[in-house]
Amino acid sequence: MNKKISLGLTISLVALACALTFILTSAYNLHHFNQKVSSVENMADTYSRLSELDGLVRENFYTDIDETALSDAILKGYVSGLNDPYSRYMTPQELTASQENDKGVLVGIGVNVLRDESGYILIDSVTTDTPADQSELAAGDMIVAINGTDVLELGYEQAVDQIRGKEGTSLKLTVRRGGVDKEYELVRRSIEVKTAWGEMLEGKIGYIRISGFKESTVDQFNEALQTLLNDGAKALVFDVRGNHGGLVSSVGSCLDPLLPEGDVAFATYRDGREEVLIRSDGEELDLPMAVLVDQETASAAELFASALRDFEKANLYGVTTYGKGVMQNTISLNDGGGLTITVATYRTARSACYQGVGLIPDYDVELPEDAPALDGLSHEEDAQLQKALSVLQGGE
Numbered sequence: 282m283n284k285k286i287s288l289g290l291t292i293s294l295v296a297l298a299c300a301l302t303f304i305l306t307s308a309y310n311l312h313h314f315n316q317k318v319s320s321v322e323n324m325a326d327t328y329s330r331l332s333e334l335d336g337l338v339r340e341n342f343y344t345d346i347d348e349t350a351l352s353d354a355i356l357k358g359y360v361s362g363l364n365d366p367y368s369r370y371m372t373p374q375e376l377t378a379s380q381e382n383d384k385g386v387l388v389g390i391g392v393n394v395l396r397d398e399s400g401y402i403l404i405d406s407v408t409t410d411t412p413a414d415q416s417e418l419a420a421g422d423m424i425v426a427i428n429g430t431d432v433l434e435l436g437y438e439q440a441v442d443q444i445r446g447k448e449g450t451s452l453k454l455t456v457r458r459g460g461v462d463k464e465y466e467l468v469r470r471s472i473e474v475k476t477a478w479g480e481m482l483e484g485k486i487g488y489i490r491i492s493g494f495k496e497s498t499v500d501q502f503n504e505a506l507q508t509l510l511n512d513g514a515k516a517l518v519f520d521v522r523g524n525h526g527g528l529v530s531s532v533g534s535c536l537d538p539l540l541p542e543g544d545v546a547f548a549t550y551r552d553g554r555e556e557v558l559i560r561s562d563g564e565e566l567d568l569p570m571a572v573l574v575d576q577e578t579a580s581a582a583e584l585f586a587s588a589l590r591d592f593e594k595a596n597l598y599g600v601t602t603y604g605k606g607v608m609q610n611t612i613s614l615n616d617g618g619g620l621t622i623t624v625a626t627y628r629t630a631r632s633a634c635y636q637g638v639g640l641i642p643d644y645d646v647e648l649p650e651d652a653p654a655l656d657g658l659s660h661e662e663d664a665q666l667q668k669a670l671s672v673l674q675g676g677e
Contacts, residue, residue, distance in 0.1 A: 331355075356618070365623050367609050373617035378445070383528060385474045385495030388448045390467045392418065394441060400433050401425050401457075402440060408475075412467040418456060425462065426455035445469070473497055477535075479505030482660065484674055487514035491535070494527030494581045499534040506538065516569040516673040518666065519589070522599060523655050526580025529608065529627070533559035536585060540592050541565045546584060548608055548625040549634075558608075558627060559588070570595035571669035574642055575655075579603035583640055584627065591631035596643040598669045606636030644668055 339346065356370040371379060381387055391411020397403040402424035407413045424440075425432055432440040444452065446469050454465045476498045479489040487509030491502065509517070529546075536545060536559060545559035572586045572595045583602050589595040606628065611621045628634040646665045652658060660666055 353618075360620065360622070363622075367605075367607060368620075368622045371611075371619040371621065374442075376611075376613070376617070376619035379611070379619070379621075383495060385476055385493075385497030387445075387472050387474060388469055389445050389472060390416075390418075390452065390469060391472050392444070394424070394444075396437050397423060399423075400437060402432055402437065402444075408472060411472055412470060416465050416467055418465065419458075421458070423457040424454055425457050428453050429455075475501065477501035477505055479509050481509060481512055481514065482518075482670065484670070485513055485515040486670060486673055487512075487517045488520065488660075488666075489517065490520045491582070491585070492524055494524070494529075494531040494535070494585075496528065496531060498527070498531050502535045503538070510566075514568065516571075517566075518571045518573065518669050518673070519585070519595070520573040520666070521578050521582040521586055522573050522575040522665075523577045524579070524582035525577065525603075526582050526584075526605065529558055529581055529584065532581045532585050532588075536588055537561050538564055539566050539570070539594060540588065544630045545588050545592075546627055546629050548627045550625045556625075559584075569673050571673055572597050573665050573669060574599040574602050574640060575665075576600055576603060576639075578640075580605040583635055584629065587632060587635065587640055588629045590640075590643070591629045596669075596672065597640060598644045598646055598672075599642050599665045600645065600647055601641050602635070602639040604635055604637050604639035606634040606638075644672065 353370075353372050360368050360370045391408040391413040392404050393406045393408070395403045395405045404413075404418060404420055404422045404424065406420050407418055424444075427435065427440055427443045435443065444454075446452065448469055448471050450469050452467050452469060454467065455462050456465055457463075474493075474495065474497065476493045476495050477489060477491045478501065479487060482488050487506075489502065489505050489509070491498065506517075533545065540561040542561055542563040542565070544557050545561050546557075548556045548558050550556070570589060572589055574583075574586050574597050578586065578599075579602065583605065586595075586597055586602070590597055606626055607623045608625045608627050609621050610624050611619050613619050626634045626636055646668045648658075648664055652662060652664075
């Protein structure tokens with residue numbers, strides 16, 4: 282028997298549905314409105330406090346104010362208030378330097394420097410085939426003046442900035458060696474930073490060192506990998522000790538030839554949304570592998586190591602890693618500067634995020650306290666590498 286609904290009941294049900302929709306929508310809008318009001322009130326309070334402070338400074342400060350420096354400091358302070366060590370405001374000059382660093386191509390003379398206890402610039406190392414190398418500058422030399430101005434007068438940070446510059450421009454350095462000062466004139470040029478290189482070790486085990494993940498790292502990595510494979514490598518060791526990370530896109534490109542087809546890594550955003558960060562194609566390298574890690578292996582380098590282990594391609598050797606499993610985006614601003622801000626956590630497709638935890642190695646191997654720094658450590662002295670080689674060769 283068919284039951285019919287009267288017109289009056291139909292109208293009543295429609296009216297009830299409309300009323301319920303209105304109530305729910307109003308409740309949501311009211312909640313949203315209250316949040317907005319709260320946000321506006323907080324902003325108004327912040328601006329009021331800043332205005333009061335600015336007025337007092339301008340009324341009482343004993344000398345002229347550098348408005349640009351003040352504005353930059355306010356923006357930097359705002360981002361630092363997030364209490365996130367990875368978020369920061371960058372001035373236009375800092376953004377340009379960051380973008381060049383990501384590319385892995387720098388404009389300069391080819392020196393790695395440290396601040397000497399005297400305040401002068403100590404040359405720690407010289408990159409081969411660069412203006413500095415061709416001028417016979419060497420590790421241990423001290424830069425004491427730049428374009429005729431004493432480094433102590435410039436201040437260390439500003440002096441280092443002045444060594445950089447536009448490609449093709451000249452730079453005059455006063456360099457102290459053995460207590461004797463000598464003038465050098467060099468021409469800045471683009472220098473590709475070496476972040477991935479390889480060599481064949483005994484037993485046909487290929488070794489690839491990756492010091493960072495830049496745009497240029499991918500080609501360098503692929504070249505090193507292909508050379509080792511062409512030379513008959515039977516196993517591979519990837520060394521990401523001291524690697525603080527870099528571009529996730531470069532990590533993905535380096536992992537692609539090593540892993541099976543499928544999703545490799547995901548980002549998780551504040552609203553719970555997940556996004557595939559890395560996907561591998563169908564080509565997969567079938568060789569025994571090992572990854573060397575240490576307490577400075579961080580961020581994207583941890584993602585590289587974690588992915589190889591999670592997909593059962595490699596064991597990890599060394600000590601527990603840093604534990605940075607959060608991702609940053611850099612946004613260009615209208616003033617020419619940039620905002621680098623943490624936007625998500627990330628993980629591999631087969632394990633949890635390692636933020637604040639790090640990766641515990643499969644083989645816990647510490648280097649002796651008196652061991653040389655990593656760059657000065659020979660393969661024979663390297664207990665972590667030797668352990669990996671032993672296991673890859675069938676030992677324990």
